Amino acid sequence: MRIFKAVGLLSLLGIAIIFPQVFPNPAVTTIALFALMFAAAATGWNIFSGYTGYIALGHAVYFGLGAYALAIMCQDWHIPGGYLPFLLVPVAGLVAAIFAIPLGWLSLRVRRHTFVVITIAVFFIFQLLAFNLIQITNGSIGLGLPIPFTWFGDFFNYPFYYVTLAILLLAIAISWWVRNSKYGLGLLAIRDDEDRALGMGVKTGPSKLAAFVISAFIVGMVGAVWAYYVEAIYPDTAFDALFDVAIALMAFLGGLGTISGPILGALLLESAQQYFALQFVSPGYYLIAYGALFLVVMLLLPKGIIPTLNERWAKFQVTRLQRQQESGAIITALPTPGGGGAENVDRKEEINL
Amino acid sequence: MGLIVEAIILGILTGGVYALMASGLTLVFGVMDIINVGQGALVILGAYLSYYLQQQWHIDLFLGLLITMPLMFGLGLLIEFLFIRPIKRDRTMLSILVTFGVALIIEGVLNLKFTANSVKLQAWYITGSIQVGNFYLPYIYLFGFLLAVVLLGGLYLLLYRTKFGFSLRASMQNRTAAQLIGINVEQVSAITFGIGVGLAAAGGMAYGATTPFNANSAYDLISRLLAIIIFGGMGSLSGALVASVGMLVIEDVTAVVWSPVWASTVFFILLVVILLVRPQGLFGKMEARKQ
Numbered sequence A: 001m002r003i004f005k006a007v008g009l010l011s012l013l014g015i016a017i018i019f020p021q022v023f024p025n026p027a028v029t030t031i032a033l034f035a036l037m038f039a040a041a042a043t044g045w046n047i048f049s050g051y052t053g054y055i056a057l058g059h060a061v062y063f064g065l066g067a068y069a070l071a072i073m074c075q076d077w078h079i080p081g082g083y084l085p086f087l088l089v090p091v092a093g094l095v096a097a098i099f100a101i102p103l104g105w106l107s108l109r110v111r112r113h114t115f116v117v118i119t120i121a122v123f124f125i126f127q128l129l130a131f132n133l134i135q136i137t138n139g140s141i142g143l144g145l146p147i148p149f150t151w152f153g154d155f156f157n158y159p160f161y162y163v164t165l166a167i168l169l170l171a172i173a174i175s176w177w178v179r180n181s182k183y184g185l186g187l188l189a190i191r192d193d194e195d196r197a198l199g200m201g202v203k204t205g206p207s208k209l210a211a212f213v214i215s216a217f218i219v220g221m222v223g224a225v226w227a228y229y230v231e232a233i234y235p236d237t238a239f240d241a242l243f244d245v246a247i248a249l250m251a252f253l254g255g256l257g258t259i260s261g262p263i264l265g266a267l268l269l270e271s272a273q274q275y276f277a278l279q280f281v282s283p284g285y286y287l288i289a290y291g292a293l294f295l296v297v298m299l300l301l302p303k304g305i306i307p308t309l310n311e312r313w314a315k316f317q318v319t320r321l322q323r324q325q326e327s328g329a330i331i332t333a334l335p336t337p338g339g340g341g342a343e344n345v346d347r348k349e350e351i352n353l
Numbered sequence B: 001m002g003l004i005v006e007a008i009i010l011g012i013l014t015g016g017v018y019a020l021m022a023s024g025l026t027l028v029f030g031v032m033d034i035i036n037v038g039q040g041a042l043v044i045l046g047a048y049l050s051y052y053l054q055q056q057w058h059i060d061l062f063l064g065l066l067i068t069m070p071l072m073f074g075l076g077l078l079i080e081f082l083f084i085r086p087i088k089r090d091r092t093m094l095s096i097l098v099t100f101g102v103a104l105i106i107e108g109v110l111n112l113k114f115t116a117n118s119v120k121l122q123a124w125y126i127t128g129s130i131q132v133g134n135f136y137l138p139y140i141y142l143f144g145f146l147l148a149v150v151l152l153g154g155l156y157l158l159l160y161r162t163k164f165g166f167s168l169r170a171s172m173q174n175r176t177a178a179q180l181i182g183i184n185v186e187q188v189s190a191i192t193f194g195i196g197v198g199l200a201a202a203g204g205m206a207y208g209a210t211t212p213f214n215a216n217s218a219y220d221l222i223s224r225l226l227a228i229i230i231f232g233g234m235g236s237l238s239g240a241l242v243a244s245v246g247m248l249v250i251e252d253v254t255a256v257v258w259s260p261v262w263a264s265t266v267f268f269i270l271l272v273v274i275l276l277v278r279p280q281g282l283f284g285k286m287e288a289r290k291q
Helices: A002-022 A026-052 A060-076 A084-107 A112-132 A153-179 A182-192 A194-199 A204-230 A241-254 A260-279 A283-300 A305-326 A341-350 B002-032 B039-057 B061-084 B091-114 B139-161 B163-173 B175-180 B185-210 B217-232 B237-257 B260-277
Strands: B129-132 B135-138
Touching: A002 A026, A002 A153, A026 A153, A026 A182, A026 A204, A026 A241, A026 A260, A060 A084, A060 A112, A060 A204, A060 A241, A084 A112, A084 A153, A084 A204, A084 B260, A112 A241, A112 B091, A112 B217, A112 B260, A153 A182, A153 A204, A182 A194, A182 A204, A194 A204, A241 A260, A241 A283, A241 A305, A241 B091, A260 A283, A260 A305, A283 B091, B002 B039, B002 B135, B002 B139, B002 B163, B002 B185, B002 B217, B002 B237, B039 B061, B039 B091, B039 B185, B039 B217, B061 B091, B061 B139, B061 B185, B091 B217, B129 B139, B135 B139, B139 B163, B139 B185, B139 B237, B163 B175, B163 B185, B175 B185, B217 B237, B217 B260, B237 B260
Parallel strands: none
Antiparallel strands: B129 B135
C-alpha cells in the first residue's frame, strides 16, 4: 500500500514537472501556472484555517504584502529582470510573515465568529493603506516590477511555473509535517474543542499564532511570484477580496483540514475560473457563473470532495465486510489492499490524506 | 470650528442611515448565528430598485420604499429558504461563503442590467438644501435620518412590544431553549432574515441618494457594516446604533481636520485599538463556551 502511494505521488510529481514540456502552449501553461499558485496559497491557508478551524478571510493581506514587498525591493535595489527576483521571493514571504505576527496576535484574541469578521476588517485596512500610503505604494497608479526581456514565447512561463511548483511542494511538505506531528495534533484539538485542548495542556495561543504565521509566509511567497509574473501591481489587484474567498472556497471544495483537498480544490476551481474568464467577456456573466458555482459547491458538498470520498470508501468497505460475513466467506483472508477492511477504515479516519 | 460642527451633524445624520443597514446585519447574526456578507450587495440592490422605479415609473423615492421593502423582504425569505436553511453544520463559517456567493450573483446581475457606471438618485430634496446656522444641509440628510428613526422605532416596537418580538429575543438568547418552549425558531429566523434584507432596501435608498454608487460599491459598504457591528458588539442592536453614528462622526471629523483619504482608515485603526481593550466590542457579550 505504501509503495503504491509513493509511486502514485511520484508519478503525479513527474506529471507536474513535464507538464509544460508536453503542453507548451502559453494559454495552457498560464492556466496551469495560476492553478499551481492557488494550490500553494490554498495549502498555506489550510495549514492555519483548515487545521485550527479558524476561518481567516483576510489572507489577501499577506498575498498583497508579499507582492508589494517584492515590487518595492526590486525598485529600491534596482534589480533587473531575470532569475534574480526569484531569490527575493522567500524574503517577500518573510516580510508577510513578520506582518502576520502582530496581526495574528490581535485577531486571535477573539473566538471564531468575531475572528472571521476581524480578518475581513484587517483586509480592508490594508487595501485602504495601499491606496493611501502613496510614498510607499504609489497609490492607485501601482508599482511596476522588472520585466525579464530575455525570456521569449513559450519559455516565458517556464521559470514561473517551476518556482511556483517548488513553493507548492514546500507548502505540501509543511502541511504534511504539521498534519503528522504532535504540534498538528494540538491544532486539530483546538479545532474540535479549544477549551478542552487548553485544559489538556495544548498551548493554544502560541500554536494558533505559529500556524497563522506559517500560512502567511506561504501565501506571501505566492503573492511575490504572482506580482513578478503580472509585472504591475495595483492596490485592488494585490489586495483582492475575491482572493480571500477563493482560497477558502478551494479548501472547502477539496476538503477542509486535509492535505490533498485544497490542492484538488484549487486545481478544479482555478481552471474553471480561468475558463469562465475566457468564455464570458462581460464581468456580469462571469460573476454570476462564479457565484452560482460557489453556491452549488457549498450546498451539495459541504464537507468537501476528499472527506466525502473517504466516507463513501469507508462505508463501501464496511458493507463489503458485512456482506462477506453474512455469506460465510473466510473473513481472515479478506482481499482488501492494505489489510483488513475495518482497520483500513480506522486509518483513513486518522490520516485524511 | 464651524466646519467641525457641520461634520458632526452630517456624521450623526448619515450614521442613522448606516444604523439602518447594520441593524439588519447584527439582528440576523444574533438570531441565526450567521454573518450575511451579502448585506452590502443587498443594500446596493435596494438602491438600484429605487433608481429603477424612479426612472421607469417616476415613483418618488420614499413612496417607492413601500414597493421595494416588501419586495426585498420576500427576497430575503427566498435566500434564507434556498441557501441558509440547508446548511446544517458549521453554520457561521459556511453562511459567510454562501452569502458571499449570493453577493457575487447580485453583483453580476446588477453589472449586466445597469452597467458599471456610477449612478445617483435624483429628487428635489437631494438637490435642495436648508440653511442651518451658516451652512447648507441638503434635505435628504434630514429625511434619511427621519426615515431611519421611524424604521428603527418600528423595529424597536416589533422587538419589545409584540409576541413575535418575544420569540425573536428568546431565539437570540438561546436557540435550543426557545425551540423547547415551543417557538418555531426556523420561522423566526426566516422572518428575521427578511427584515434584515428589507431594512437594507431602505438603507440602500438613503445611501444612493447621498452617494453615487455602482455594483462595486458593495465591497466598500460591507467592510464598513462589518466594522460597525464588530465595534458595537456582534448581535447587539444598540451597539450597532452607537457604532454607526460614532463611525460616521469620526470619519467626517477626520475628513475635515486631516484629509478625506485617511477618514475611513482612522476609523478602522480605532476599531483595532478598541478590540485590543474590549475584544467583544462595545456592547457585546463575551462568547460563552459552546458545546
